[in-house]
Amino acid sequence: MNQLLPQCQNLQEQVEQILQLLHQEASLRSQDITSIQASLRKAISPKFEIVFAGAFSAGKSMLINALLERELLYSAEGHATGTECYIEYAETEDQERVVLTFLSEAEIREQALALCKKLSLAAPQNINQPEVIDLLCQGCEAIVQQEGGESKSERAKQAKALLFLLEGYVANREHIHTLHNATYSMEQFNFSNLKEAASYARRGSNSAVLKRIEYHCYHPLLQDGNVLIDMPGIDAPVKRDAELTYRKIEDPETSAVVCVLKPASAGDMTTEETELLEKMRANPGIRDRVFYIFNRIDETWYNSQLRQRLEDLIHAQFRETPKVYKTSGLLGFYGSQVKGTSGRDRYGLDTVFVESVKGLNGQEETPQFVYAFNNYCGTSRKLPSHFRVSINGYESPNENYVRILSEWGTPLINQLIQDSGIDEFREAITRYLTLEKRPQLFVSLADDLQPLCISLRKHYLSLYRELDSQPREIEAMKAQELSRLNQQLQQIGQEFRQHIAEEVNQVVTNTCQDFEADFNKLQSRMIRRLDELLDSFSVRSAYQRATLSHPRNATAPLLAVLVEALYSLSNQLEDILVESSQEVIASFFQRLIERIRKSDYYRSLYRLLGNDGGIEQQLKVLEKQVTQALISEAKVECDRYVRESPRFYDEGTFSIYQFRQTLQQTSQGYDCESMVEAEPAIRQLLKLDFEPKVSTTIKRNFRQTINQTINTQLLPMAVHQADEILQQYNQARAYLEKALAKEAEEKIARNDRFLQEVKQKMEEYNQAISGINACLDAMQLYEKVLPEIRKTDFIPVVVNEEVAAISD
Numbered sequence: 001m002n003q004l005l006p007q008c009q010n011l012q013e014q015v016e017q018i019l020q021l022l023h024q025e026a027s028l029r030s031q032d033i034t035s036i037q038a039s040l041r042k043a044i045s046p047k048f049e050i051v052f053a054g055a056f057s058a059g060k061s062m063l064i065n066a067l068l069e070r071e072l073l074y075s076a077e078g079h080a081t082g083t084e085c086y087i088e089y090a091e092t093e094d095q096e097r098v099v100l101t102f103l104s105e106a107e108i109r110e111q112a113l114a115l116c117k118k119l120s121l122a123a124p125q126n127i128n129q130p131e132v133i134d135l136l137c138q139g140c141e142a143i144v145q146q147e148g149g150e151s152k153s154e155r156a157k158q159a160k161a162l163l164f165l166l167e168g169y170v171a172n173r174e175h176i177h178t179l180h181n182a183t184y185s186m187e188q189f190n191f192s193n194l195k196e197a198a199s200y201a202r203r204g205s206n207s208a209v210l211k212r213i214e215y216h217c218y219h220p221l222l223q224d225g226n227v228l229i230d231m232p233g234i235d236a237p238v239k240r241d242a243e244l245t246y247r248k249i250e251d252p253e254t255s256a257v258v259c260v261l262k263p264a265s266a267g268d269m270t271t272e273e274t275e276l277l278e279k280m281r282a283n284p285g286i287r288d289r290v291f292y293i294f295n296r297i298d299e300t301w302y303n304s305q306l307r308q309r310l311e312d313l314i315h316a317q318f319r320e321t322p323k324v325y326k327t328s329g330l331l332g333f334y335g336s337q338v339k340g341t342s343g344r345d346r347y348g349l350d351t352v353f354v355e356s357v358k359g360l361n362g363q364e365e366t367p368q369f370v371y372a373f374n375n376y377c378g379t380s381r382k383l384p385s386h387f388r389v390s391i392n393g394y395e396s397p398n399e400n401y402v403r404i405l406s407e408w409g410t411p412l413i414n415q416l417i418q419d420s421g422i423d424e425f426r427e428a429i430t431r432y433l434t435l436e437k438r439p440q441l442f443v444s445l446a447d448d449l450q451p452l453c454i455s456l457r458k459h460y461l462s463l464y465r466e467l468d469s470q471p472r473e474i475e476a477m478k479a480q481e482l483s484r485l486n487q488q489l490q491q492i493g494q495e496f497r498q499h500i501a502e503e504v505n506q507v508v509t510n511t512c513q514d515f516e517a518d519f520n521k522l523q524s525r526m527i528r529r530l531d532e533l534l535d536s537f538s539v540r541s542a543y544q545r546a547t548l549s550h551p552r553n554a555t556a557p558l559l560a561v562l563v564e565a566l567y568s569l570s571n572q573l574e575d576i577l578v579e580s581s582q583e584v585i586a587s588f589f590q591r592l593i594e595r596i597r598k599s600d601y602y603r604s605l606y607r608l609l610g611n612d613g614g615i616e617q618q619l620k621v622l623e624k625q626v627t628q629a630l631i632s633e634a635k636v637e638c639d640r641y642v643r644e645s646p647r648f649y650d651e652g653t654f655s656i657y658q659f660r661q662t663l664q665q666t667s668q669g670y671d672c673e674s675m676v677e678a679e680p681a682i683r684q685l686l687k688l689d690f691e692p693k694v695s696t697t698i699k700r701n702f703r704q705t706i707n708q709t710i711n712t713q714l715l716p717m718a719v720h721q722a723d724e725i726l727q728q729y730n731q732a733r734a735y736l737e738k739a740l741a742k743e744a745e746e747k748i749a750r751n752d753r754f755l756q757e758v759k760q761k762m763e764e765y766n767q768a769i770s771g772i773n774a775c776l777d778a779m780q781l782y783e784k785v786l787p788e789i790r791k792t793d794f795i796p797v798v799v800n801e802e803v804a805a806i807s808d
Contacts (some may be wrong), residue, residue, distance in 0.1 A: 004044065005489045005775065005778045005779065006444065006778075007045075007774045007775045007777070007778040008044075008442075008775035008778065008779075010771055011040070011043065011044055011771070011775055012044050013039060013771065014768040014769075014771040014772050015040050015445070015449070015768070015772065016113075016477075017035070017764060017767075017768040018449065018452065018453065018456070018765065018768050018769070018772075019033055019036065019037075021761055021764060021765055021768075022452060022456055024761070025456070025459055027206055027459070028455055028456065028459060031452060031455065032283065033396060033452070034520065035284050035448045035690055036445070036448045036449060036452065038252055038284045038285045039441070039444045039445040039448045039657075040110075040445055041252065041253075041285070042255055042285060042441050042444070042445075043441045043442055043444075043445045043686065045225065045227050045253075047088075047225045047226075047227050047253075047255075048224070048225050048226050048227065048255045048256070048437060049227045049229055049253055049254050049255050049256075050226065050227065050228055050229065050256045050257070050258060051229045051231060051248055051249060051254050051256070051257050051258070052064060052228065052229060052230050052231065052257075052260060052777055053231055053234065053245055053257055053258070053259055053260065054233065054234065054259060054260030054261060054262070054273070054274060054293075055196065055233050055234055055235045055262055055270060055272060055273060055296075056232070056233025056235060056236055057157070057233070057262075058233070058260040058261065058262045058295055058296075059075070059260055059295040059296060059327075059329040059330070060084070060230050060231075060233075060260045061073035061074060061075040061230055061490075062075040062295075062329035062330055062333055063258070063260060063293065063295060063327065063329040063333075063422075063425075064085075064087065064228055064230055065329070065333045066327075066329050066332045066333035066336065066422045066426070067219065067221065067228070067422075067425075067426050067429065068087070068219050068221065068228075068338050069333075070219075071198070071202065071333075072085075072087065072198050072217065073085055073205035073230055074202040074203070074204065075329075076199065080418070081166060081211045083211060083212065083213060083230075083232065083566075084211065084212045084213070084229065084230070084231055084232070084244070085205060085212075085213045085214075085215065085228075085229065085230035086212070086213070086214045086215065086227060086228075086229055087215040087217055087220070087222065087227065087228040087229075087230075088214070088215070088216050088217070088222060088227050089216070089217070089218070089222035089223055089225070089226065090216040090217055090218045090222075091218070092417055093218045093661075095216065095218070096193065096215075096216055096218055097185070097186055097194065097197075097216045098185075098186040098191070098194055098197035098198060098201065098213065098214065098215055098216070099184070099185055099186070099213070099214040100184050100185075100186070100189070100197075100201065100210060100212075100213055101181050101182070101183045101184075101211045101212040101213070101214075102172065102175050102176050102177075102181060102182050102183075102184075102209055102210060102211060103176065103181065103209050103210065103211045104176065104177055104178060104179050104180055104181055104783070105127075105128075105169075105176055105177065105178045105179070106178065106179055107211070108126055108127065108165060108169050108176070108209060109124070110240070111165055112127060112136075112162065112165055112166065114239075115158055115161060115162040115165070116136070116162065117156055118158050119139070119140075119143060119155065119159055119162065121136060121139050121162075122135075124136060127169060131450075132526070133166050133169075133170060136159055136162065137167070138158075138164055139157040140160070140162050140163040140166075141163065143155060143156060143159035144156050144159050144160060146208050149158075151450075153184060161208070161722070164204040164205045164207070164208040165208040165209065167204075167205035167208075168204075168205035168206055168207070168208040168209035168348060169209055170205070171205055172206065172209050172415055172637055174698065181211050181212075194215065194216075194217065198215070201213050206556070214456055215443070215679075220430075220434070221429075221430055221433060221434075222522060223434070224433070224434070224437070224438070226433050226437075228662035229248070231248055232245055233245070234242060234246065234272040234273070234275070234276050235270065235272045236561075242272070246275075246276075246279055249276065249279045249281075249283065249286075250279055250282070250283050251285075252283070252284075252285045253285070254283065254285055254286060255285065255286070255288045255289060255361070256286065256289035256290065256291070256437075257280050257286055257289070257291070258290075258291045258293060258429075259276065259277070259280065259290055259291065259292050259293065260293045260295050261273055261292065261293065261294050261295070261296060262296065263296070263309070263310055263313055264662060265295075265296040265299045265306070266305055267305075267309050267310075268309065268313070269313065269317075269428065269488075272506070282544055287444060289440070290319055290321075290323060291323045291425075291429060292321060292323060292324045292325070292327065293325050293326075293327055294310060294314070294324070294325070294326045294327070295329055296328060296329075296330075297326040297327055297328050297420075298328040298331055298372060298375070298380070298420070298423060301375075301376075301379075301380040301381070301382060302375065302379055302380065306373055310326075323428070325421055325424060325425045325428065326421050327421035327422055327424075327425050328372075328419075328420040328421065328422070329420075329422065330368065330369060330372055330420075331369070331372055331376065331416055331417070331420040331422075332417055332420035332421065332422025332423070333372070333420070333422070334348075334352070334369040335413050335417040335420060335422075336417060337341070337352045338352065338369075338413055339410065339413050339414075339417075343402070343405075343406050343462065346398075346402050347401065347402055347405045347406075349367070349370075349398060349401070349402070353367040353369065353370070356368070357398075359439065364396075364398060366396070366397040366759055367399055370397050370398060370401045371397060373401055373404075373416070374391055374404075374417060376398050376403060376419070377389040377391065377404055377412075378390075378391035380419075382414070382415075382419045382439070383412075383415060387408060387411075387412060387415070389404055389407075389408065389412070417464070438648065438779070439779050439780075439781060440786070442775070442776060442779055442781055443781060443784055446772075446776060446781065446784035446785075446786065447784070449786055450784075450786060453769065453786045453787055456765060457765070457787050457788075457789055460531075460758055460761060460762050460765065460789060461789065461793055461794075462761070463754075463758050463792070464755070464758050464759070464794065466755050467751050467755040467758065468755065468794075469749075470748075470751045471682055481737045485608065485729065485732055485733060485736060486726075486729055488604065488608060489608065489725055489726050489728070489729060489732060490726055491601075492604055492605050492608075492725055493722030493723065493725045493726055494603045494722065494723075495600075495601040496596075496601055496615070496718060496721060496722055496725070497718045497719060497722045499595075499596065499599060499601070499719065500714055500715065500717075500718035500733070501715065503592055503595070503714075504710060504711055504714050507588070507706075507711075508707045508710075508711060509708060514587070514591055515584075515587075515588055518583070518584045518587050518588070519584060519703065519706070521580070521583075521584075522577075522580035522581065522583075522584055522698065523698040523699070525571065525576055525580050525696070526576060526577060526580070526697070526698050527694065528570075529572070529573060529576045530573065530690055530691070530694050532754040533568075533569050533572055533573070534569075534683050534686060534687050534690070535564060535683075537568075537678050537679075537682075537683055537686065538679075539561060539675055539678070539679040539682055540672060540675075540676050542561045542564035542565055542568070543556055543560075543561055543672050543675050543676070543803060545564050546560035546563070546564055555670045555671070556675070558663055558666045558667075558675070558678075558682075559661065561675060561682065562682070562685070562686075565639070565682070565686055566642050566643075566644075566686075566689075567642060569641065569686065569690060570638050570639065570641035570642045571638070573638050573641060573690075573694065574634060574635055574637075574638030574639070574641075577634040577637065577638055577697070577702070578631050578634045578635070581627075581630045581631065581634050581702075581706070582627055582630075582631070583704065585623060585626050585627050585630060586623070586627075586704075589619060589620075589622075589623040589626075590711070591617065593619055596615060596616075596619075598807055602615070605725065608732045608735070609728060609731060609732050609735055610735045613721070613724065613725045613728055614721070614724060615721060618717060618721055619717075622713055622714065622717050625713060626709055626710060626713050629709050629713070630705070630706060630709055633702070633705045633709070634702070637697055637701060637702060637705075638697075640693075641690065641693050641694075644689055645689055645692055645693060658684060658685050658688060659685055660686060661681060662678055662681040665677070665678040665681060666678045762789050764790050765788075765789060766789055769786050769788050770788065772786055773785040773786055773788070
């Protein structure tokens with residue numbers, strides 16, 4: 001259980017009160033409080049989850065067994081399962097228990113398929129068929145024999161893992177559901193104590209089909225809510241098992257990680273181990289609560305290259321990390337188990353290692369620990385000189401083991417355990433969990449709260465001083481407001497000028513979406529009108545107008561028809577350009593007035609003058625001036641359409657070729673019909689002339705004309721109007737004096753109300769901070785107390801004039 005001190009029982013409410021006060025202040029609520037929330041959860045959580053993470057066969061389970069000095073978890077060379085193991089505290093030995101959760105049939109099938117793929121075995125279609133399982137088991141046993149033993153290669157280890165999985169499925173079929181994970185108490189298996197249940201769960205075939213095991217164990221290391229969690233390997237054959245571990249590492253409920261690494265035996269960090277480190281560092285709930293364990297350190301005792309590479313790695317990547325340990329879980333754990341044996345049971349061969357010793361055909365096998373023990377005694381060079389241990393070649397490994405222990409006994413075992421590094425790691429993690437953990441969690445919370453409390457405290461003091469400095473009498477308030485009148489009018493003028501400048505800038509830089517949409521409409525209308533005029537152009541009508549101008553003649557040349565067309569098209573395009581320009585300017589000024597009305601300075605101006613100071617009237621006048629200026633510019637622009645384009649008659653151009661072809665066609669007769677027959681060619685000729693002109697107008701010339709007109713008209717007006725606003729000081733003073741009495745009364749009342757609210761917030765702040773500080777004091781974290789708001793903070797600081805003069 002969580003052993004919070006009495007002074008810390010209300011810590012959650014107190015911290016949440018501070019966060020609520022922060023959220024009430026608009027200028028501060030954007031501060032990130034994620035780290036505070038994570039720190040608070042850790043400080044008050046009834047559980048402190050320590051995840052053991054690493055690659056499979058890194059020795060995580062063995063390390064946990066060594067820490068607790070009892071064989072709880074299954075541990076075998078090369079055997080990777082998807083089992084999650086949670087070890088929690090039991091109040092007494094009588095309350096120890098185990099809860100078992102099995103994999104579903106679907107999950108077992110998925111693991112079997114993954115292992116079969118790695119082993120190049122035929123994928124099973126139905127694992128419920130005995131012949132299918134028998135065939136796969138035979139294939140696994142054949143692979144183990146081919147590789148020379150179950151621990152001789154990765155392939156052999158994977159074959160043994162598949163064999164365990166299939167055997168476990170067959171043995172526990174009645175407990176396994178097809179799709180769901182079935183959960184059982186140890187009583188349902190008729191286990192009377194934790195030892196029996198753990199023995200069942202450790203059995204390789206059973207362990208292979210268990211998804212989750214919950215141990216409730218009586219051990220001081222697990223007090224104060226400490227939970228040891230053994231997760232599947234990060235490189236597990238089934239991808240989902242590895243993802244499960246990564247998700248647990250990233251889980252905000254994870255408080256600390258024991259990262260078990262394999263470089264001691266592999267020589268380098270794997271890709272999965274590097275990814276594991278990155279995910280740990282990204283979880284704010286873990287912070288620096290990480291223990292780095294380089295397990296299987298005994299393998300470096302016999303390989304100088306491995307030893308040097310490990311030292312280089314630690315120096316390069318873990319030099320500034322305090323919690324780095326080098327261990328041999330195998331030697332440390334079994335060393336502690338052998339201490340309780342004697343020559344009567346051959347130092348554990350007949351008890352601790354009885355299952356490992358059993359061999360085929362009655363021959364005795366050598367347990368892995370015995371091999372490691374003999375290597376330690378014979379070639380590690382770790383033993384002090386007074387241990388004169390010999391390894392005899394004429395004796396079997398087991399015989400050497402028994403003889404050596406009979407000669408040197410407990411002192412040798414103690415030296416072995418010391419050299420394994422397990423005692424050092426156990427002492428470190430025990431000291432952390434029992435003495436350092438809780439204070440460090442509160443240090444993290446205090447460190448996260450400190451900047452927030454400083455900001456909140458400064459904010460309250462600033463508000464209080466500002467409100468407290470305001471006049472309390474109506475006449476004094478009126479005098480203060482009137483004294484600021486000139487400055488306010490000047491500020492309004494400046495904001496008006498700035499606003500107009502920003503609006504003009506958006507137009508000339510094409511960033512005003514509404515204006516761009518209006519101008520795009522103007523462009524579309526010009527293009528559409530040109531197409532309409534060309535499609536509806538009548539040669540007969542143009543011919544009639546040409547002959548009417550010359551009554552003495554009964555015929556007209558092509559040039560006369562073109563002249564009539566040039567005048568007609570130019571004038572009608574001028575009409576549409578003028579109309580569209582008027583609409584663009586009307587929309588622009590309408591939007592401008594609406595935006596001005598919504599601005600703060602406009603409302604302030606109404607408050608001071610009772611009107612807008614002539615802004616809207618001036619804009620209406622300016623709108624007419626800009627409109628007239630653009631009408632004139634549009635007339636000039638379209639009047640130029642009457643002239644042919646300068647390059648229209650250039651040699652080698654399509655336009656001159658079209659003109660000659662048209663002229664040749666119209667010269668075949670002298671009546672009107674010969675000209676009408678050439679109408680399509682004449683329209684094409686007009687299109688070649690007008691399209692470049694209109695394109696130049698709408699894409700280049702006229703937009704610049706509009707921009708420049710708006711720019712040269714609005715900016716001087718804004719400067720003039722800002723000065724006009726400032727000149728209305730007398731009118732503003734007279735108007736303001738009438739309204740100030742009531743306004744001053746309301747403002748004084750409002751200031752008093754705000755002042756009382758700030759005082760109330762400061763009281764709530766101090767109450768919460770006082771409670772948090774009492775908790776920190778109780779944990780002797782005096783240097784981490786948070787700042788309160790004291791009465792002395794309201795006394796203005798008096799600057800020594802002499803000192804100020806010297807500094808100046």
